[in-house]
Amino acid sequence: PRTHLVLDSAFTVGPVRRRLFGGFVEHLGRHVYDGIHEPAHESADEHGFRKDVIELVKELGVTTIRYPGGNFVSGYKWEDGVGPVEQRPRRLDLAWHSTETNEVGLHEFQQWLDSVGSELMLAVNLGTRGAAEAIELLEYANIPGGTARSEERKANGREEPFGITMWCLGNEMDGPWQLGHKNAEDYGKLAAMTAKAMRQIQPDLELVACGSSGASMPTFGEWERTVLEHAYEDVDYISAHAYYEEDQDLTSFLASGANMDHFIKTVTTAADHVQAHKGSDKRIDISFDEWNVWSITKWEAQQKTFTLDEWPVAPRLLEDVYTVADAVVLGGLLISLLRHADRVASASIAQLVNVIGPIMTEPGGEAWRQTTFFPFSVTSRLAHGTSxxxxxxxxxxxxxxxxxxxxxxxxxxxxxxxxxxxxxxxxxxxxxxxxxxxxxxxxxxxxxxxxxxxxxxxxxxxxxxxxxxxxxxxxxxxxxxxxxxxxxxxxxxxxxxxx
Ligand code: AHR
CATH class of the missing domain: 2.60.40.1180 (Golgi alpha-mannosidase II)
Structure with a gap:
């Protein structure tokens, strides 16, 4: 076979925004505990974070990092993760049938981000909670002082505000598996109300409304349209999530980028439709805040082995071991994102360490690069300027x-x-x-x-x-x-x- 390519500086897509090379850390399995955080490890820093992992995350070249979930965030009480560590409650994490110890919360995660040099993109819980808790978190994080929550932050050791700009309004609210799953009407109204309230505190926030959890969702396309009919003027981005797997069909797997192209086109079409309908000057772009290769079929089989009385701390979950074929496809997905740099404002490889991650660790042992590490790190290093x-x-x-x-x-x-x-x-x-x-x-x-x-x-x-x-x-x-x-x-x- 042969292919001929013509590159011309007159034919451009748009600037490559650095947030295209974002990542995602969820409280899930061994991602946080026994992943990035392992106080007993010989490479741990004074906060308990593994320095060997920090070095690999830096080498990977991830920019903005989404946190703390994922499905986890839809049952999360952010207050559990602040204050003296020894007083923090242990909770059931319903999303992953685990026990959350809350040893790592907002403050500790920001310390880790400072070490890796990445920006925080924080998700609020719109599953079991609502606008009231979201604005309390915003007050805690971003108000300099003089109010109950901001003074609480200071008392917890952080004098300066966190200054978080980018916020996700919930996670995958279209998915029946999601705690607090809603229909598009209800979620659209909640997202608009939460965004309006948050902007009353800080108008220049960048807010992401939940789009579809995948192109195969029965509500795909219509979900985006309905949510944006309610929230168009209140948010900046609509999210997209997509995972691809080989599952005995290498031919389709190698063409995954074509599906991602289709996904992006459908979401931008829905957003532009609402823009026209509303006669708005504003354009909504995509935050592709979960994308990766993930053997979901295998995961679903594994999930069935959980029993009701098992609530482990940091179990081995979603620990995909990536192949050469997976790395080739992941490189192809980055090609698709670059090709749509005009409409994809940010993207997060989901996830980073141990959990469907380009980096793996063993407790007390090594940290290493999976095959998928390489196309990501090289693309992040080389793709600059204009697509x-x-x-x-x-x-x-x-x-x-x-x-x-x-x-x-x-x-x-x-x-x-x-x-x-x-x-x-x-x-x-x-x-x-x-x-x-x-x-x-x-x-x-x-x-x-x-x-x-x-x-x-x-x-x-x-x-x-x-x-x-x-x-x-x-x-x-x-x-x-x-x-x-x-x-x-x-x-x-x-x-x-x-x-
Ligand atoms: O990344 C793993 C999970 O995939 C996330 O928690 C969820 O948002 C998605 O379904």
């Missing part, structure tokens, strides 16, 4: 349930004489020759190609070998004048850095 509208022509391939798709998926960015091109070869048995015409770009200099591919598509990094899979250099890349040529191995993800 280009790549004009592609060439062979297509069967994308299974996603229809016919280009054999090579691509995205590109350019900034200050440097360009980056991201490529996925979806062909399962053949390499693909890609030529790239750079004559429309002012980018001189050498080209370097690195990526992920392997004869064993299901090779992993695990405790028995934590570095079996890593980045490889593609030696076939050549630049002659304004033309680049490269051979992409079957089922591969590649990043080119030019200039």
């Amino acid at each position: 280009l509208n790549v004009v592609a022509s060439g062979d297509t391939i069967d994308g299974g349930k996603h229809g016919t798709v280009p054999v090579v998926d691509s995205a590109a960015t350019v900034e200050d004489g440097h360009a980056a091109v991201f490529l996925v070869n979806r062909h399962q048995t053949e390499s693909t020759t890609v030529t790239i015409d750079l004559s429309g770009l002012d980018v001189d200099g050498d080209v370097h190609a690195e990526g992920i591919w392997d004869d064993d598509l299901h090779a992993v990094n695990d405790l028995s070998n934590t570095s079996r899979v890593g980045l490889r250099t593609n030696e076939s890349v050549r630049r002659e004048g304004d033309t680049i040529t490269i051979e992409l191995p079957p089922v591969s993800w590649t990043a080119l850095s030019i200039g």
